[in-house]
Amino acid sequence: MADWQEITGGVTAPRGYQASGITAGLKPSGLPDLALIWSDVEAIAAGVFTTSQVKAACVDYCRQRLQAKHGARAILCNAGQANAATGDQGVQDAQESAELLARELHISPGSILLASTGVIGQRIKMDALRNGIPKLVAALSETGSDAAAGAIITTDLVPKSIALETTIGDRPVRIGGIAKGSGMIHPNMATMLAFVTCDAAVSTALWQQMLARAANRSFNSITVDGDTSTNDSLIALANGQSRTPAITEMGAEAEKLEAMLTAVCQHLAKAIARDGEGATCLIEVQVTGAHDELSARQIAKTIAGSSLVKSAIFGRDPNWGRIAAAAGRAGVHFEQENLQIKLGNFLMLENGQPLSFDRAAASAYLRQVAAESSLPKDFMATNNSNDLSVDRSTIAAQRVDNPVIIAVSVGNGYGSGKAWGCDLSYDYVKINAEYTT
Amino acid sequence: MADWQEITGGVTAPRGYQASGITAGLKPSGLPDLALIWSDVEAIAAGVFTTSQVKAACVDYCRQRLQAKHGARAILCNAGQANAATGDQGVQDAQESAELLARELHISPGSILLASTGVIGQRIKMDALRNGIPKLVAALSETGSDAAAGAIITTDLVPKSIALETTIGDRPVRIGGIAKGSGMIHPNMATMLAFVTCDAAVSTALWQQMLARAANRSFNSITVDGDTSTNDSLIALANGQSRTPAITEMGAEAEKLEAMLTAVCQHLAKAIARDGEGATCLIEVQVTGAHDELSARQIAKTIAGSSLVKSAIFGRDPNWGRIAAAAGRAGVHFEQENLQIKLGNFLMLENGQPLSFDRAAASAYLRQVAAESSLPKDFMATNNSNDLSVDRSTIAAQRVDNPVIIAVSVGNGYGSGKAWGCDLSYDYVKINAEYTT
Numbered sequence: 001m002a003d004w005q006e007i008t009g010g011v012t013a014p015r016g017y018q019a020s021g022i023t024a025g026l027k028p029s030g031l032p033d034l035a036l037i038w039s040d041v042e043a044i045a046a047g048v049f050t051t052s053q054v055k056a057a058c059v060d061y062c063r064q065r066l067q068a069k070h071g072a073r074a075i076l077c078n079a080g081q082a083n084a085a086t087g088d089q090g091v092q093d094a095q096e097s098a099e100l101l102a103r104e105l106h107i108s109p110g111s112i113l114l115a116s117t118g119v120i121g122q123r124i125k126m127d128a129l130r131n132g133i134p135k136l137v138a139a140l141s142e143t144g145s146d147a148a149a150g151a152i153i154t155t156d157l158v159p160k161s162i163a164l165e166t167t168i169g170d171r172p173v174r175i176g177g178i179a180k181g182s183g184m185i186h187p188n189m190a191t192m193l194a195f196v197t198c199d200a201a202v203s204t205a206l207w208q209q210m211l212a213r214a215a216n217r218s219f220n221s222i223t224v225d226g227d228t229s230t231n232d233s234l235i236a237l238a239n240g241q242s243r244t245p246a247i248t249e250m251g252a253e254a255e256k257l258e259a260m261l262t263a264v265c266q267h268l269a270k271a272i273a274r275d276g277e278g279a280t281c282l283i284e285v286q287v288t289g290a291h292d293e294l295s296a297r298q299i300a301k302t303i304a305g306s307s308l309v310k311s312a313i314f315g316r317d318p319n320w321g322r323i324a325a326a327a328g329r330a331g332v333h334f335e336q337e338n339l340q341i342k343l344g345n346f347l348m349l350e351n352g353q354p355l356s357f358d359r360a361a362a363s364a365y366l367r368q369v370a371a372e373s374s375l376p377k378d379f380m381a382t383n384n385s386n387d388l389s390v391d392r393s394t395i396a397a398q399r400v401d402n403p404v405i406i407a408v409s410v411g412n413g414y415g416s417g418k419a420w421g422c423d424l425s426y427d428y429v430k431i432n433a434e435y436t437t
Numbered sequence: 438m439a440d441w442q443e444i445t446g447g448v449t450a451p452r453g454y455q456a457s458g459i460t461a462g463l464k465p466s467g468l469p470d471l472a473l474i475w476s477d478v479e480a481i482a483a484g485v486f487t488t489s490q491v492k493a494a495c496v497d498y499c500r501q502r503l504q505a506k507h508g509a510r511a512i513l514c515n516a517g518q519a520n521a522a523t524g525d526q527g528v529q530d531a532q533e534s535a536e537l538l539a540r541e542l543h544i545s546p547g548s549i550l551l552a553s554t555g556v557i558g559q560r561i562k563m564d565a566l567r568n569g570i571p572k573l574v575a576a577l578s579e580t581g582s583d584a585a586a587g588a589i590i591t592t593d594l595v596p597k598s599i600a601l602e603t604t605i606g607d608r609p610v611r612i613g614g615i616a617k618g619s620g621m622i623h624p625n626m627a628t629m630l631a632f633v634t635c636d637a638a639v640s641t642a643l644w645q646q647m648l649a650r651a652a653n654r655s656f657n658s659i660t661v662d663g664d665t666s667t668n669d670s671l672i673a674l675a676n677g678q679s680r681t682p683a684i685t686e687m688g689a690e691a692e693k694l695e696a697m698l699t700a701v702c703q704h705l706a707k708a709i710a711r712d713g714e715g716a717t718c719l720i721e722v723q724v725t726g727a728h729d730e731l732s733a734r735q736i737a738k739t740i741a742g743s744s745l746v747k748s749a750i751f752g753r754d755p756n757w758g759r760i761a762a763a764a765g766r767a768g769v770h771f772e773q774e775n776l777q778i779k780l781g782n783f784l785m786l787e788n789g790q791p792l793s794f795d796r797a798a799a800s801a802y803l804r805q806v807a808a809e810s811s812l813p814k815d816f817m818a819t820n821n822s823n824d825l826s827v828d829r830s831t832i833a834a835q836r837v838d839n840p841v842i843i844a845v846s847v848g849n850g851y852g853s854g855k856a857w858g859c860d861l862s863y864d865y866v867k868i869n870a871e872y873t874t
Contacts, residue, residue, distance in 0.1 A: 312869065353523070432749065
């Protein structure tokens with residue numbers, strides 16, 4: 001039983017935050033493309049960034065800022081240009097973006113964190129950014145989360161947002177988050193951005209540790225096509241405006257906060273996986289019986305990332321052989337006579353040997369999950385990304401809460417872990433191949 | 438300039454080998470499905486096998502055999518059933534297969550090595566195997582390589598075969614090989630098998646070392662979809678029938694032999710990559726300037742295995758951003774300002790920054806490579822897998838010798854390495870999804 005409840009409000013649900021999202025003219029499509037998250041007071045800031053050797057200017061910028069100072073007042077995000085592989089000019093553009101915003105907000109540039117998503121090799125359209133920043137600041141609002149969520153997405157089918165509330169002592173503590181994923185219809189689009197706000201008071205070191213662990217159990221446990229981008233960024237602020245006592249070491253309260261942070265990150269991560277290019281369903285792989293959590297997660301990620309497994313699920317084919325083969329090559333030792341594989345409620349392999357099962361019913365299970373979590377036929381026609389109605393949120397939640405379940409046990413160990421992915425469809429190839437030069 | 442020439446004859450090109458391939462009734466299709474390679478004298482035997490934790494019975498069998506004794510007279514391979522995840526019964530079936538063949542050949546079962554390919558979870562059809570073995574032995578011939586090559590393939594579009602000759606001292610030394618790849622129209626088909634014969638005299642330890650290095654530079658440097666199978670096996674025999682002096686330590690002659698062994702393995706590996714499910718072209722990634730060969734190969738494999746890169750190539754999209762992103766996430770440190778990317782003759786990125794290039798011409802280059810290495814329209818209609826005519830071999834060679842070249846430099850180091858893959862097409866998804874339960 002989760003120790004929290006879902007609330008509305010996204011990144012502005014926690015106290016002391018405002019957000020905004022506007023159309024600054026960065027995206028050729030004319031859709032919203034500039035977002036701001038603002039904390040009324042200086043917040044503790046933690047970040048997890050792409051491990052790629054090829055990084056966007058904003059990633060280097062944030063890493064340096066967070067090394068110098070673990071605090072921030074604002075996160076600025078542009079969509080349209082990734083500002084990656086843009087050399088010294090890209091670094092200058094990032095710096096100028098922070099300075100422009102700082103002047104408008106009357107704070108130090110050192111209190112601003114940056115994120116970009118868009119085409120690799122393209123500089124930010126600085127003229128549009130310069131014109132946009134005053135409007136962006138003017139649009140800040142305590143109900144601005146949906147506008148920000150809509151302005152950071154690129155070709156995501158649905159916006160990604162969540163907020164949860166628990167109590168620490170007698171007081172409510174909230175964590176909210178928005179994210180963008182990998183609906184990469186345009187070429188070179190960077191993959192994932194997530195911004196998390198929290199109103200608890202927590203020490204810098206603890207917050208960074210919590211975020212790193214939460215990232216491993218969420219964003220680092222999803223796979224769409226195994227490609228890590230140049231711009232991947234997860235930034236989390238904690239501003240203490242819940243007026244709860246400061247959490248400075250691990251204990252019951254810290255665990256409660258970390259569990260809720262992990263739940264926020266997992267929701268956003270699953271929403272990203274479900275929205276993978278061309279995907280028709282979310283796949284959750286649950287691995288138990290491993291030596292430790294890391295090993296379990298490694299096996300789960302390998303299964304979730306297997307092209308053969310992914311295309312079998314798209315074909316509604318209960319193909320346990322591919323699941324077994326993927327588990328076997330995960331780089332984790334186990335005895336194959338201990339291997340057990342379950343798809344939904346269908347037990348297919350036990351003690352490393354195949355069982356007879358109802359293939360037609362197992363295939364029907366896959367078809368049913370996909371049907372239940374599909375978008376309504378007129379979804380894209382009747383809604384554009386600006387129309388962030390309740391209906392869209394309900395649909396987004398359905399898509400995340402109803403995955404295909406692959407449960408694998410590899411032995412008698414206490415290690416368990418999960419990973420999430422999506423199926424591999426014709427549309428993945430279509431989306432990623434059909435860019436006409 | 439290579440120090441060898443290509444000859445005909447496949448695995449029976451080296452002296453003292455015979456081979457055969459027959460239809461034993463293991464495959465439902467009625468195509469050839471049982472192959473034998475035979476050495477007139479006991480040969481040194483080396484093997485490289487799947488690293489998967491889920492292994493076929495034949496893999497465990499060969500590993501144990503080769504630990505006990507580094508020699509062999511024969512390799513028996515069945516296609517149709519993988520004999521993986523078949524438990525104790527599978528182990529007994531493997532043992533019985535070896536004993537049946539040993540009796541027919543009047544040798545010890547300990548001199549026989551085994552390989553299987555087919556559906557995971559299915560036992561070998563032992564009745565068909567029992568009936569087939571006498572016919573298989575009776576069919577042994579010094580020109581039997583093509584028959585064997587035809588009997589080990591599953592749904593490969595073309596058979597895979599090569600033989601090279603060099604001289605050591607004054608005498609000719611030959612290495613031949615056949616392989617099967619990953620045209621996996623049926624579900625659960627195991628991925629790759631390769632058998633290599635050599636008539637040089639070489640010490641056991643040296644032969645195993647040479648094979649392990651050659652495997653890293655060939656079969657371990659290809660990727661179709663990143664999925665390692667339960668049955669992957671590379672077995673190489675060296676029988677000394679060239680009557681050259683025994684090679685017992687590294688030196689000029691050993692290097693010559695190893696270079697030729699590597700070339701045989703690379704040809705077969707490239708043929709497998711080209712024949713990846715749904716592929717329209719072979720992709721060769723050349724990485725230079727890395728710290729060492731391993732790092733270079735790691736970057737090359739990551740690029741060749743990237744779904745985003747693969748689908749861009751299928752879309753004939755000269756999308757250097759995806760190549761840069763894949764290089765960056767390979768887990769190998771480099772400075773992004775040293776990154777250089779070339780596609781064919783088109784230099785796209787230098788010093789980590791994009792260059793302007795003729796996108797239309799680069800796209801045309803990709804289209805041209807694919808067109809030149811495509812199968813003739815009537816290829817499958819006019820030829821079946823039994824018809825191993827010269828025309829098929831010529832076509833097979835064209836497909837391998839004309840890859841899309843992606844050349845990446847990451848710095849000033851001396852490490853270079855190559856990897857091979859194929860593009861990701863609609864047909865990959867179709868082949869792997871459309872299995873109706």
